[in-house]
Amino acid sequence: MRHAAKLERHSDHTQFKRTIIGPLAYRWRAEDALNTGNVDDMLKHVEAALALGFSSFSSPLRSQLLQYRAYAHAARGNKTAAHLDIREAMKLRTGPDGEHYVLHSLILLGATHGLLGEDKAAEAALTEAVETSLEVDAPYPISGAYAYRAWLFIRQQRTDEAMADCRQFWN
DSSP: OHHHHHHHHHHHHHHHHHHHHHHHHHHHHHHHHTTTTTTTHHHHHHHHHHHTSSSGGHHHHHHHHHHHHHHHHHHTTTTHHHHHHHHHHHHHHTTSSSHHHHHHHHHHHHHHHHHHOHHHHHHHHHHHHHHHHHHOOOOHHHHHHHHHHHHHHHHTTOOOHHHHHHHHOOO
């Protein structure tokens, strides 16, 4: 988020928002808000990024923003809106995107399904994220997959599996 604010200070705000950096800056702010548990701010930044238009031309970015919006809808208990965004995000995800993008998508998808109480779908997405991370040797995304899957297992009182994922998370 620091980088986005610095870039904005050193450029014309209107011009800045019209570049790829504009939607990315909003995405960074959305991620910061998510990390601090502020779903309302996250949603505000996601909506601002989607309104800029550029994200419509970038399938990976638009898919990611839609996943964040789905997560916000799930956190607010709006199941229908969450599912609409999940479906659209998944359609966009099938393009030739990088592995880390796909992994991030799977983790956020799993977390969203978990918030919706759809444990089977959540576990499937998170398990796919773990397996794919291991296949492509992606240490950063795998920690998120293990953490969310451990949370899911704890909710289901599957303590042994949760502890196994926690151990993997800390390795």
